[in-house]
Structure formats: C-alpha cells, structure tokens
Amino acid sequence: MANGQQIIEQFESFAPKKFAFEGDPIGLQIGTLNKEVKRVLVTLDVLESVVDEAIEKNIDLIIAHHPPIFSKLAKVTDQSAAGRIVMKCIRHDIAVYAAHTNLDVAEGGVNDLMATALGLTDTSVLAPSFENTVYKLVVFVPESAAEQVAEALGRAGAGHIGAYSDCQFHSTGIGQFKPTADANPYRGKPGQVERVTEVRIETIVTELNQKQVIRAMKKAHPYEEVAYDLLRQEIAAPSLGLGRIGYLEEAIPLKAFAEHVRTAFAVENLRFVGDENRMVRKIAVLGGDGNKYVSTAAFAGADVLVTGDLYFHVAHDAMALGLAVVDPGHHVESVMKQGVVDLLTERFDKQNIKGVELFVSVTNTNPFQFL
Known part of the structure; x- marks a missing residue:
C-alpha cells in the first residue's frame, strides 16, 4: 500500500x-x-x-x-x-x-521521450535551464559495515559518471571518538576514547540526488552519528533544460523525415517548413509550443526543429535562418x-x-x- x-x-x-x-x-x-x-x-x-x-x-x-x-x-x-x-x-x-515544465526538463521526461520516439542518438540538451551541480560525498564507515553502506549509496544513485555506475574510492584508516554520557554508541563506552578501523568511502552525487543518497546512507550506516562531508566540485556539471538535439542514423530528405515524424507520433496530419528534398540528419525536438526556440535550434546547428503550434511569421523566421521545421501539433506530448x-x-x-x-x-x- x-x-x-x-x-x-x-x-x-x-x-x-x-x-x-x-x-x-x-x-x-x-x-x-x-x-x-x-x-x-x-x-x-x-x-x-x-x-x-x-x-x-x-x-x-x-x-x-x-x-x-x-x-x-x-x-x-x-x-x-x-x-x-x-x-x-x-x-x-x-x-x-x-x-509541466519540470517534466519537460527532466531526464526521461517529455523531450527525451520525443527524441526516443524519433530514434535520435547522441542527444544533448537544446536549451539549458538547470545546472545539476556535482558534489563529492565522503563518509567514514566501520569496516564491518562498509559493504552494506557502499551498496546503499549505489542503489540510491551515487557514483554515476558517464556510462558507469557505483563509482567509489575506498581507503582504510583509524577513526577515533569518545561517546558522551548521553550517547548510545554502536561501538565503545561513554567517557572512553574508542579507536576503530574504518573505511573512507568517496563517491559522486549531484544537486538532484544528494538528499536521497544521504538519506539512504544514514539508514544503512550503523553509527548513531554519521561522519560525512559533502564537497562541491568545480568540474563541469551536467545541464538539464528544454528540448533535445541529436542525430538520425543517416541523412534523409526532409519530406521523408516529416513522414517519419507523422508515423512516430501517430498523427493524422502535420505541417512542415523547408525544401522537401533537402537532406537532414541533425534534429532538434521541443515538446509543446517551441516558437521561442527557433533561433536556439538554428544556432545549435539543427537541420530541423520538431515542435508544435508554429506561428506564421516564426515560420518565415525559420526559413530565413535556413532551419526546417516540422509541426506535428502540441498533442504529441x-x-x-x-x-x-x-x-x-x-x-x-x-x-x-x-x-x-x-x-x-x-x-x-x-x-x-x-x-
């Protein structure tokens, strides 16, 4: 339930x-x-x-x-x-x-689903709006519990780097602490210094998943008080945002691509702007009303923008920019x-x-x- x-x-x-x-x-x-x-x-x-x-x-x-x-x-x-x-x-x-727009921006959301439906590869964000800041998470765990905490971190989404998951670095050292009279320690006795062989686990989390990772880490950790650090990294953070841009397996004529869009989204009819014989391969998609993003798609090097609710004068602007547009309607979302x-x-x-x-x-x- x-x-x-x-x-x-x-x-x-x-x-x-x-x-x-x-x-x-x-x-x-x-x-x-x-x-x-x-x-x-x-x-x-x-x-x-x-x-x-x-x-x-x-x-x-x-x-x-x-x-x-x-x-x-x-x-x-x-x-x-x-x-x-x-x-x-x-x-x-x-x-x-x-x-609404949060589902447009999300990985696996509206725009990724549209790109997948069209069979696009090597996709990236068309119009970034959110920087998913990267942090290094460092946690100290007694050796006997290191495996269970490491597994919990991975399950919660920590350690994703490119096409790899569960990326971590482990090192061993001696941890020291003295429980106070009010403590209920997992190891040691109140008032006495305790030294324990501990594993230092380092991994990567992001702005998006850090809360759920820390929650999972604390749940799996045996200590009453968990010692950990969260350090912002200066490495490039992955961006999220509206629209996606990617590639067809091979270039095809614009008219054939428009037919592909019609079939992929099971629409009865659609409109397109551009020379029907022009060969196209680099495709931008943006769910809903994409009139504001015609220039963005053109400057990103797209051959075609797939979006809905195209205005008459924006269609002229796209033609002037050398950008083809396929409009299958707003409802393809x-x-x-x-x-x-x-x-x-x-x-x-x-x-x-x-x-x-x-x-x-x-x-x-x-x-x-x-x-």
Missing part, C-alpha cells in the same frame, strides 16, 4: 519541482495527497472527459502534464468546465497533481503518458511499493480534427 505523498515523492525523484520555470503552476492542484492511493491515472490534459474516465476507473490520483488550473479561478461552480472538473474531483476524492507509467513502475519496483495500479488515460484530449 502507498499514500499519495509516497507516490509523488517517487515521481519527483525524476521530475523535481526545482526544474520548473518560474510562475509555472505545478504540484498538487486539487484534493489531498494525505490518503491511501491504489489507482493512478496518467494523462496529458485534465478535461472533464478525463475526470469522467477517472471516476469510471475508481482513480484516487491523476498525474497530468498540463495543469488544469493555469490561472486563478474567480469562482468554482457547475457553470464552467473548470468548476465542474474541480467539483467532480472533490466529490469523488480524486487528487490532481500537475508536472502525450508520449509522456506511457513514459511516466514506465518510470513510476521502475521506481515502485526498486522501492518495493506494492498495491498501486498505474493507468494510461485513453481519453483523446486533442482538440483538433482534420478534413
């Missing part, structure tokens, strides 16, 4: 609120997380039809990408769609949690539904969280139809 707070804690382990842009109305928007949650629905949008689906499926918590309450509501009545959404959720005890379910399933398995069912919303929230 799990409560709502536990579930959101696991969600925020990969899409923390600190990633969100200023003013973005993320987080709990309706209801409470202080309750048992057995069934979770993941959706792109929270429309009234999605709430009806949630009621039918006896959902306890909705996790959405687009916040249902984006600006303040003057009133909550059944005379507006927003009011009916709030009323139905409260009446049926359905909590609604929104993760719906790739996040299965993506979030997969990420949560993985974390529930690691944390041994049982009894929670995850559902991908089947309600179509795309407002557009095509002739």
Whole structure:
C-alpha cells in the first residue's frame, strides 16, 4: 500500500519541482495527497472527459502534464468546465497533481521521450535551464559495515559518471571518538576514547540526488552519528533544460523525415517548413509550443526543429535562418503518458511499493480534427 505523498515523492525523484520555470503552476492542484492511493491515472490534459474516465476507473490520483488550473479561478461552480472538473474531483476524492515544465526538463521526461520516439542518438540538451551541480560525498564507515553502506549509496544513485555506475574510492584508516554520557554508541563506552578501523568511502552525487543518497546512507550506516562531508566540485556539471538535439542514423530528405515524424507520433496530419528534398540528419525536438526556440535550434546547428503550434511569421523566421521545421501539433506530448507509467513502475519496483495500479488515460484530449 502507498499514500499519495509516497507516490509523488517517487515521481519527483525524476521530475523535481526545482526544474520548473518560474510562475509555472505545478504540484498538487486539487484534493489531498494525505490518503491511501491504489489507482493512478496518467494523462496529458485534465478535461472533464478525463475526470469522467477517472471516476469510471475508481482513480484516487491523476498525474497530468498540463495543469488544469493555469490561472486563478474567480469562482468554482457547475457553470464552467473548470468548476465542474474541480467539483467532480472533490466529490469523488480524486487528487490532481500537475508536472509541466519540470517534466519537460527532466531526464526521461517529455523531450527525451520525443527524441526516443524519433530514434535520435547522441542527444544533448537544446536549451539549458538547470545546472545539476556535482558534489563529492565522503563518509567514514566501520569496516564491518562498509559493504552494506557502499551498496546503499549505489542503489540510491551515487557514483554515476558517464556510462558507469557505483563509482567509489575506498581507503582504510583509524577513526577515533569518545561517546558522551548521553550517547548510545554502536561501538565503545561513554567517557572512553574508542579507536576503530574504518573505511573512507568517496563517491559522486549531484544537486538532484544528494538528499536521497544521504538519506539512504544514514539508514544503512550503523553509527548513531554519521561522519560525512559533502564537497562541491568545480568540474563541469551536467545541464538539464528544454528540448533535445541529436542525430538520425543517416541523412534523409526532409519530406521523408516529416513522414517519419507523422508515423512516430501517430498523427493524422502535420505541417512542415523547408525544401522537401533537402537532406537532414541533425534534429532538434521541443515538446509543446517551441516558437521561442527557433533561433536556439538554428544556432545549435539543427537541420530541423520538431515542435508544435508554429506561428506564421516564426515560420518565415525559420526559413530565413535556413532551419526546417516540422509541426506535428502540441498533442504529441502525450508520449509522456506511457513514459511516466514506465518510470513510476521502475521506481515502485526498486522501492518495493506494492498495491498501486498505474493507468494510461485513453481519453483523446486533442482538440483538433482534420478534413
């Protein structure tokens, strides 16, 4: 069994609120997380039809990408769609949690899912917005407990360097301490100096995972008071942000790439800007409305930007910059539904969280139809 707070804690382990842009109305928007949650629905949008689906499926918590309450509501009545959404959720005890730009920025979030759907390789961040500062964690552990603490650090995400995990350095020395009269020591007696063979474990953590790593370290450590240091490193910190840029396996004509986008996102129709015969390989993707990032994509050397809601005059700007644009619509962000379910399933398995069912919303929230 799990409560709502536990579930959101696991969600925020990969899409923390600190990633969100200023003013973005993320987080709990309706209801409470202080309750048992057995069934979770993941959706792109929270429309009234999605709430009806949630009621039918006896959902306890909705996790959405687009916040249902984006600006303040003057009133909550059944005379507006927003009011009916709030009323139905409260009446049926359905909590609604929104993760918008933080899910765009997150590793494995919307933009990574879009890049994966298109088969891009060697991807990097298009528009950095968050520097994931690197720290060295040093902890001193009695020799008998060194292995269990080292394993706990690795499981919590410490020691990731490039394509390697569980990177640590161990050295052995003598630790000294004197328990006071109020102490309850693992080794030694109050008032007597104790010397113990200890292992110094050094590893790497980041701004993003340091809290969960330190929590896991303390839980695995046998000492009443854990001696450790957290030292900021001057090495280049990995950046996170909006959009991704990467490569197709081989260059193809723009028209063929546009067809690839249409198939990858299962859209009925799309628009594209540029010479259909131009060969393209370096691709930028940005979920949602990417009009502000046309110049960013062009200056990053992209042949094509895949994004939604392209404005007429911005299309002209892209042409002037020599950048092709493929617009499959805003709704392709719906790739996040299965993506979030997969990420949560993985974390529930690691944390041994049982009894929670995850559902991908089947309600179509795309407002557009095509002739």
